[in-house]
Amino acid sequence: MATPQMALGDCDIPMHAVINILADGTIVGRVHRFIFDQGTIQFVSAYPNALVATFSPLGVFGDHLTGQVQIPANGSTAKLSPNAQNVCVNFQISGESVSPTPARSVTVGCAPLTIVVDANGDLGIEDSCIPNGGAVSFLGADDIPSSGITLSFTTNEGNKPFGLPFTLHAGQSHPLHAVNTDVTVTIATSSGIADGTGGTVKIGSGGGGPQPGG
DSSP states (O other): OOOOTSOGGGGOOOSEEEEEEEETTTEEEEEEEEEEETOEEEEEESSSOEEEEEEEEETSSSSSTTOEEOOOOOOOOOBBOOOOSEEEEEEEEEEETTTTEEEEEEEEEEOOEEEEOTTSBBBSSSSSOOOTOOEEEEETTOOOOOTEEEEEEETTTHHHHHOSOOOOOOOOOOEEESSSEEOOOOHHHHHHTSSOOOEEEEETTTTSOOOOTO
């Protein structure tokens, strides 16, 4: 079920969620979708060419190696059941003449979005999203050195939606609940990618104003 801090509009949890794609390849409706543990999702597309939905982390929806679901042209997928419970996943749509869409989320039951942090400070999902009132769980990869990887969080509003920096160690899981809404959080790591930024987490609309289900 939804956490008490979620916006009331986000607490409408159905057994089946339909994700509609318009003829121009854009997705309409809620950015953040919720289903019960035994629920299903389905893509319905009006786009004239086949598309691909790619899910992260792997193993919940789609092919277990790629996370991909094939969406037929002017058609719909079968109802897709999750292979895990109490989990949050992100997905993007891509295809011919369609650039990958911004990340959207599907929450199965009630759980944080898990993001793996590797020994270089890289994030398993570099640009992710969660609903307002949602949570992220950072998981340290087994090859992180004994000194750990330090994560810190900032936004363009100067607040700290995930609190103070912390050091993540190998095999450790560190869940954090978002205390701000509709902001984009920049995550810096002590051994980050080339530009020094581990990635971003968009909370709700990400700061672009309220969106349906954001």
